[in-house]
Amino acid sequence: MMSSARGTEPVAFTADQLADVRNLLTCLSAARRSSQFYPPEHPAVEHAIGDLKAVVERFHDEGVEVALTFFEGDLVFGDRVMTQESILFDQLIRDVNSLGIDSLRIAPGFSTEELARAVRLLGSDTTDIAAGGGIERAIAAARLGSVRLGRVRRAEPEDDEVEITVRARRAYESAVDLVRDTDRVVRGEGTLSAGPVRAVVGELVDTVLASRGAMLELTALRDYDEYTFYHSANVAILSLAMGSIITEDQRFLSSLGTGALLHDLGKLAVEQEILNKPGALTPEEWQSMRDHPVSGARIVARVPGLDRSAAVIVLEHHVAYDGSGYPERARHTSQHLASRIVAVADAYDAMTSRRSYSAPRSPHEAMALVAASSGNSLDPTLVRLFIRMLGVYPPRSVVRLEDGRTAVVVRPGETDPLAPAVRVIAAPGGERIEPYLVDVGGSDAPKIDRCLDPASIDGEVDEYL
Numbered sequence: 515m516m517s518s519a520r521g522t523e524p525v526a527f528t529a530d531q532l533a534d535v536r537n538l539l540t541c542l543s544a545a546r547r548s549s550q551f552y553p554p555e556h557p558a559v560e561h562a563i564g565d566l567k568a569v570v571e572r573f574h575d576e577g578v579e580v581a582l583t584f585f586e587g588d589l590v591f592g593d594r595v596m597t598q599e600s601i602l603f604d605q606l607i608r609d610v611n612s613l614g615i616d617s618l619r620i621a622p623g624f625s626t627e628e629l630a631r632a633v634r635l636l637g638s639d640t641t642d643i644a645a646g647g648g649i650e651r652a653i654a655a656a657r658l659g660s661v662r663l664g665r666v667r668r669a670e671p672e673d674d675e676v677e678i679t680v681r682a683r684r685a686y687e688s689a690v691d692l693v694r695d696t697d698r699v700v701r702g703e704g705t706l707s708a709g710p711v712r713a714v715v716g717e718l719v720d721t722v723l724a725s726r727g728a729m730l731e732l733t734a735l736r737d738y739d740e741y742t743f744y745h746s747a748n749v750a751i752l753s754l755a756m757g758s759i760i761t762e763d764q765r766f767l768s769s770l771g772t773g774a775l776l777h778d779l780g781k782l783a784v785e786q787e788i789l790n791k792p793g794a795l796t797p798e799e800w801q802s803m804r805d806h807p808v809s810g811a812r813i814v815a816r817v818p819g820l821d822r823s824a825a826v827i828v829l830e831h832h833v834a835y836d837g838s839g840y841p842e843r844a845r846h847t848s849q850h851l852a853s854r855i856v857a858v859a860d861a862y863d864a865m866t867s868r869r870s871y872s873a874p875r876s877p878h879e880a881m882a883l884v885a886a887s888s889g890n891s892l893d894p895t896l897v898r899l900f901i902r903m904l905g906v907y908p909p910r911s912v913v914r915l916e917d918g919r920t921a922v923v924v925r926p927g928e929t930d931p932l933a934p935a936v937r938v939i940a941a942p943g944g945e946r947i948e949p950y951l952v953d954v955g956g957s958d959a960p961k962i963d964r965c966l967d968p969a970s971i972d973g974e975v976d977e978y979l
């Protein structure tokens with residue numbers, strides 16, 4: 515579908531053909547609208563279908579098959595992402611996607627009736643389609659012949675908990691790999707292209723929607739040698755988990771995931787000595803650090819096919835809710851909701867990670883600091899949402915259960931912020947035991963008594979995740 519994004523060159527279209535793509539979309543929108551208002555035999559419908567047919571035939575006469583893809587907020591004609599048309603025909607893309615359709619192909623030899631039926635189907639009401647047995651049945655019933663409507667390919671929901679865990683782990687690893695590759699790009703090897711970013715973000719969005727808990731469990735992972743890569747993946751997951759509570763809109767989540775995953779892209783270009791400097795930075799070094807949102811946004815904005823709002827998120831992730839923060843010029847406009855989400859996720863994950871200049875804080879402490887920033891640097895509504903989502907005892911917390919056993923929190927509670935899933939690691943007397951998983955929210959499960967200092971346990975927290 516997106517062969518341009520997967521490395522092969524897009525087919526070259528003439529300027530006239532590209533202008534005709536806009537005509538095609540205008541005619542398609544008009545025909546769709548008239549078929550929503552009038553019966554099939556109405557002159558307005560016949561006229562609009564006639565106009566659409568004429569544009570399609572023009573392409574066919576020049577040997578070009580009409581293949582439109584409506585893909586997560588973008589319009590693709592053949593292999594070409596139509597940037598301006600994606601914005602102009604935003605509503606059309608959303609409407610078509612909401613029906614469960616992601617492509618329209620019209621092959622030579624199509625009939626006017628087939629085209630008219632396809633257009634009418636594209637203008638259907640989603641509830642009518644559902645009542646009639648779903649989009650697949652509606653497409654089959656419409657007898658579209660040479661006009662083909664493609665279904666949105668979603669990852670199949672897998673009920674099996676193990677499967678979800680495997681998928682979540684795979685999505686997480688591909689996100690870390692992508693940031694590692696991006697690091698090479700920023701250092702001058704190769705180029706950043708939209709395809710792999712979109713594929714990884716798409717997988718993250720699907721997996722977060724399938725199981726927020728399984729994904730949040732993974733954000734407890736840490737790799738101190740590759741802090742930036744893991745941090746980026748964690749911020750993407752934490753942001754998507756928050757975003758998916760607010761909305762399941764694919765386009766919003768896709769921009770959010772892209773911006774979150776690439777938020778520190780500009781930092782990859784900052785010299786290692788500055789990044790890892792344990793002491794205070796000189797004013798010049800500090801300036802070079804403060805430039806990273808601008809330089810990162812610049813890189814993202816230049817990648818064809820990458821969501822524009824992702825660049826806004828990268829630019830704004832250090833702008834504070836109260837109007838402070840940097841870069842200064844981004845402080846004068848209101849901060850995008852997605853940027854405010856990323857700011858919360860970034861603050862929390864950075865605090866719980868060990869960096870060259872600071873020891874990691876316990877999840878509990880970090881949560882308290884995030885709460886203390888509510889209304890200052892962070893959006894209070896989002897902070898409340900974040901605390902509710904990760905729970906009072908976030909993953910990685912070391913806790914004492916009421917019966918005296920010691921446990922490590924592995925996953926937030928699905929419904930109760932006080933009842934996460936934990937792995938018991940020590941008996942009431944403190945002796946180390948073979949770890950086992952307990953869902954604290956279960957009816958006969960013990961309650962959490964309090965948080966412990968992670969340094970107080972035998973071994974490292976990572977061993978028990």
Ligand SMILES: [Fe+2]
Nearest residue numbers: 777778831832
């Ligand atoms: Fe940053």
